[in-house]
Amino acid sequence: MAASPHEYFAILDVDYVPQPDFLRRCMAALTSEPTLAFVQARPDFLNVRQNALTRAQAIILDFHYGLEQPTRSWANHALPFNGTCGIWRRDAIEAGGGWHGDTLTEDWDLSFRALLKGWRGVFLVTVAVPGELPTKLDAWITQQKRWAAGIGEVSRKVLPALLFDRNLSRRERWAALFPLGTWLGDVMFPATFFCAVAAILLMPSVALSLGLTVYAAFVAATLVLFALMLTANRFVKRMTPLGPFLLDFTVVLVLLIYIIWANFRSLPATLVGRRRIFARTPKEGSVLTPGGDPR
Numbered sequence: 001m002a003a004s005p006h007e008y009f010a011i012l013d014v015d016y017v018p019q020p021d022f023l024r025r026c027m028a029a030l031t032s033e034p035t036l037a038f039v040q041a042r043p044d045f046l047n048v049r050q051n052a053l054t055r056a057q058a059i060i061l062d063f064h065y066g067l068e069q070p071t072r073s074w075a076n077h078a079l080p081f082n083g084t085c086g087i088w089r090r091d092a093i094e095a096g097g098g099w100h101g102d103t104l105t106e107d108w109d110l111s112f113r114a115l116l117k118g119w120r121g122v123f124l125v126t127v128a129v130p131g132e133l134p135t136k137l138d139a140w141i142t143q144q145k146r147w148a149a150g151i152g153e154v155s156r157k158v159l160p161a162l163l164f165d166r167n168l169s170r171r172e173r174w175a176a177l178f179p180l181g182t183w184l185g186d187v188m189f190p191a192t193f194f195c196a197v198a199a200i201l202l203m204p205s206v207a208l209s210l211g212l213t214v215y216a217a218f219v220a221a222t223l224v225l226f227a228l229m230l231t232a233n234r235f236v237k238r239m240t241p242l243g244p245f246l247l248d249f250t251v252v253l254v255l256l257i258y259i260i261w262a263n264f265r266s267l268p269a270t271l272v273g274r275r276r277i278f279a280r281t282p283k284e285g286s287v288l289t290p291g292g293d294p295r
Helices: 022-030 052-074 090-095 106-115 137-164 170-202 204-235 242-271
Strands: 008-011 036-045 086-089 120-131
Touching: 008 022, 008 090, 022 036, 022 086, 022 120, 036 052, 036 090, 036 106, 052 120, 052 137, 052 204, 052 242, 086 090, 090 106, 106 120, 106 137, 106 170, 137 170, 137 242, 170 204, 204 242
Parallel strands: 036 120
Antiparallel strands: 008 086, 036 086
């Protein structure tokens, strides 16, 4: 930015392959509204069908990119930038204080700092930009550890401002807190589990009723999550048959348990403000064939 006089900056991770009309379609939205800080296109995937891990990741991320982010955008709520497949306005970056390197998720950090200065983002669900999913479990774990630590760092950094900024209405404040609340909810889940185990050990008489309550809550949450993720799969035109989707969803549950554990493990270091090192997610180089199909 310091070496360029331009007012707009397209940001893409190196493994993402935008269509030739990416800039035209995104800039049409960004220039139509002067209060827009950025336009976020929908990240898509080059290698969904490579193995069970990539299929499960696609289900999780379709839920985020196909339902969560579009809904926030349509409701005019706080929209965290996803770090790739978007275009930022220079004025918004500078108003937010510029890019900071004190968290591992500088995209979320700048999004909330710009929001506090009156800027907002928009999500273009119809503009898809395919990139590569991690194909090996250790690569995916590296990615999830970084995301868990980074979102925790952003929460620690911006929560005080979001809670006490008088320029935010109550609706705007709750909408801004909700994305960060996802991380806090993941932290609270294992804490609640440990408390339930402690209660059972201290009061064996409540073991059956408490165990059944926890089990019922888990089953209900799983069914709701299945319905939402299936809806997102259809919404982004993935259209996975129900049987294979159900099998892949069992892998999703295992991955989500790890994500919850990763967020929980990141809590102590986040609370004391420990600095982390950015660990890059290894990629293998998936490409598009001349016919447009991933391989």
